Amino acid sequence: MKSSLVLASAVFLSVVTVNAQGLPEGTGKSIFENTCGGCHGADIVIGQTGTRDVWQDTVDSMRSRGALGTDDDFKTIVNYLTTYFGVPVNVNSAPAKELVDNLNLTSAEADAIVKARTAAKIKDYAELSKVQGLDIKKLDPIKNRIKF
Numbered sequence: 001m002k003s004s005l006v007l008a009s010a011v012f013l014s015v016v017t018v019n020a021q022g023l024p025e026g027t028g029k030s031i032f033e034n035t036c037g038g039c040h041g042a043d044i045v046i047g048q049t050g051t052r053d054v055w056q057d058t059v060d061s062m063r064s065r066g067a068l069g070t071d072d073d074f075k076t077i078v079n080y081l082t083t084y085f086g087v088p089v090n091v092n093s094a095p096a097k098e099l100v101d102n103l104n105l106t107s108a109e110a111d112a113i114v115k116a117r118t119a120a121k122i123k124d125y126a127e128l129s130k131v132q133g134l135d136i137k138k139l140d141p142i143k144n145r146i147k148f
């Protein structure tokens with residue numbers, strides 16, 4: 001079991017930074033583990049990636065199977081999964097809605113990126129971090145899936 005976890009973590013390492021248990025630290029991790037770790041291990045999600053819509057569907061389907069929690073818990077879980085088990089996002093071509101949905105940005109932050117890239121292509125993470133009105137700290141943990 002332990003070695004398969006290590007293996008899963010190694011495969012996953014290219015997508016996000018993982019801790020020894022394989023699940024990335026971040027807002028909502030404990031709610032996710034408590035809510036989703038009852039029937040199967042919460043680590044069932046390791047190696048999977050999805051857009052917000054995909055994770056929303058998975059969570060809805062687990063809810064219909066009996067996962068228990070408040071609406072807020074499930075919102076938090078979808079945010080956690082979308083953030084740490086999300087898809088790559090190209091900040092130069094993704095529509096504003098995808099920036100909001102899949103990078104967990106506010107619409108003001110997404111608009112700031114769109115405005116910046118309209119002036120000139122955003123070349124790299126260093127340039128992205130200079131975009132006015134964007135809280136780059138939010139993106140640091142998921143840096144690996146931001147494309148230019």
Ligand code: HEC
Nearest residue numbers: 035036037038039040044045058059062065066067068077
């Ligand atoms: C009441 C029991 C139960 C709880 C709680 C539960 N699941 Fe599941 N889950 C299942 C069962 C049963 C399967 C296998 C059936 C299947 O593959 O559709 C499964 C399969 C999965 C799969 C693999 C199949 C797929 O659809 O990709 C994922 C991912 C998953 N669960 C995520 C979650 C998440 C996220 C939560 C918390 C919101 C959760 N589960 C909570 C019962 C549960």
